[in-house]
Amino acid sequence: MSSITIQPAVSVSGEIVVPGDKSISHRSIMLGAIANGVTTVRGFLRGEDNMSTMHAFRAMGVEIVDDGETIHITGRGLHGLREPGDVLDCGNSGTTIRLITGLLSGQSFFSVVTGDQYLRKRPMKRVVEPLSRMGARIAGRSGGTLAPLAISGGSLKGIDYQSPVSSAQIKSSLMLAGLYADGETTVSEPSLSRDHSERMFQLFGASLVRHDKGVTVRGGVELTAQEVTVPGDISSAAFFIVAALITPNSELLIKNVGVNPSRTGVIDILQAMGGNIQLLELRDVSGEPVADILVRSSHLKGITISGSVVPRAIDEFPAICVAAARAEGVTIIRDAKELRVKETDRITAIADNLRKLGITVTESEDGMDITGSEQLLGGIVDSSGDHRIAMSMSVAALVASSTITVTDISCVATSFPSFFPLLEKVAQKSR
Numbered sequence: 001m002s003s004i005t006i007q008p009a010v011s012v013s014g015e016i017v018v019p020g021d022k023s024i025s026h027r028s029i030m031l032g033a034i035a036n037g038v039t040t041v042r043g044f045l046r047g048e049d050n051m052s053t054m055h056a057f058r059a060m061g062v063e064i065v066d067d068g069e070t071i072h073i074t075g076r077g078l079h080g081l082r083e084p085g086d087v088l089d090c091g092n093s094g095t096t097i098r099l100i101t102g103l104l105s106g107q108s109f110f111s112v113v114t115g116d117q118y119l120r121k122r123p124m125k126r127v128v129e130p131l132s133r134m135g136a137r138i139a140g141r142s143g144g145t146l147a148p149l150a151i152s153g154g155s156l157k158g159i160d161y162q163s164p165v166s167s168a169q170i171k172s173s174l175m176l177a178g179l180y181a182d183g184e185t186t187v188s189e190p191s192l193s194r195d196h197s198e199r200m201f202q203l204f205g206a207s208l209v210r211h212d213k214g215v216t217v218r219g220g221v222e223l224t225a226q227e228v229t230v231p232g233d234i235s236s237a238a239f240f241i242v243a244a245l246i247t248p249n250s251e252l253l254i255k256n257v258g259v260n261p262s263r264t265g266v267i268d269i270l271q272a273m274g275g276n277i278q279l280l281e282l283r284d285v286s287g288e289p290v291a292d293i294l295v296r297s298s299h300l301k302g303i304t305i306s307g308s309v310v311p312r313a314i315d316e317f318p319a320i321c322v323a324a325a326r327a328e329g330v331t332i333i334r335d336a337k338e339l340r341v342k343e344t345d346r347i348t349a350i351a352d353n354l355r356k357l358g359i360t361v362t363e364s365e366d367g368m369d370i371t372g373s374e375q376l377l378g379g380i381v382d383s384s385g386d387h388r389i390a391m392s393m394s395v396a397a398l399v400a401s402s403t404i405t406v407t408d409i410s411c412v413a414t415s416f417p418s419f420f421p422l423l424e425k426v427a428q429k430s431r
């Protein structure tokens with residue numbers, strides 16, 4: 001279990017590129033694997049989570065070659081996957097396990113999916129229950145609610161499912177199963193979660209209709225291989241956006257970031273707090289909006305964050321909370337109960353860590369109140385094995401009154417292996 005000690009910085013400046021989007025990278029492998037023809041993927045994120053997806057599809061007979069720049073996936077068509085000879089290990093990746101469980105539900109073979117100690121604690125009923133309604137037979141620990149899950153798929157029928165939570169993993173899992181189901185599969189959600197699956201299904205030629213807060217997929221339609229270019233991950237950029245906002249004398253340009261509106265809640269929130277953030281050179285790449293993001297140090301103010309912006313910023317709350325810790329006044333976060341079932345319980349993990357740095361935080365069931373301060377103390381904080389907690393606390397260290405040591409940082413490799421070298425590059429240290 002490694003740790004890092006980070007010094008305060010005098011500014012965060014320069015120009016950077018963040019690695020490829022994790023969600024889009026997962027989906028490019030999955031759709032490429034079941035399409036006809038060779039899909040190429042540029043900008044693929046080679047983090048541990050995406051490698052779990054890649055290994056799972058290789059284990060089902062898919063040829064995937066990485067030439068160091070581009071990933072080449074030889075698609076096997078909708079019905080060409082092979083029964084894996086062993087358990088599919090999804091590591092720490094919730095997206096891998098939940099999406100693949102939907103896909104495997106449509107296969108006429110037997111498979112078992114599992115993950116690491118954290119993933120095996122995360123709720124799977126949210127996909128198992130609707131997939132079972134479609135006709136999949138899925139067994140697992142705790143009555144099929146926890147991994148490992150054993151899946152006997154095939155013969156699915158489309159359903160009309162109203163998801164109780166806004167979750168792209170639930171939606172995408174059912175959409176993938178829907179590709180194999182008889183008739184139409186419709187998924188609706190309380191408010192729109194990230195829509196990368198919808199966009200990529202359309203790119204690959206799936207029969208798909210989008211409607212208010214939902215999507216309908218028709219089964220039995222073959223997909224066609226594509227050339228996919230993955231933009232930089234806004235979830236990774238978020239740590240650097242907050243770093244530049246809270247550190248004085250900063251000006252940072254982050255090039256080539258995905259700015260899909262279902263992901264830009266973090267920008268809306270930080271701008272509402274007074275953050276000086278500009279989107280430049282807006283363009284479209286492989287069906288996804290992309291921009292360069294220019295950030296300057298700003299005086300932030302506390303705000304209330306709730307409602308439909310929450311799913312649009314769900315992975316960015318660890319970073320947003322660090323901004324809130326430095327803002328003037330109180331930031332109130334509500335409607336964010338989903339944070340309790342991420343890689344760790346992020347509400348408790350953030351609250352505990354910020355308190356160690358001298359910040360007043362009150363937890364509620366679905367959020368927290370953070371009273372900002374100009375003074376963040378140094379100290380020792382723990383990631384709880386969660387990559388985004390580790391990175392957000394490392395950003396907090398840039399403005400602390402003395403060094404902060406973050407323990408258990410190996411998890412950062414799941415989504416952002418180059419995070420620490422990049423932080424080192426842009427954070428100018430005082431002498």
Ligand code: S3P
Binds near residue numbers: 024167314338
């Ligand atoms: C993801 C969806 C989100 C997000 C996760 C990636 C995806 O999870 O937190 O990091 O790629 O579909 P939920 O669907 O559980 O909100």
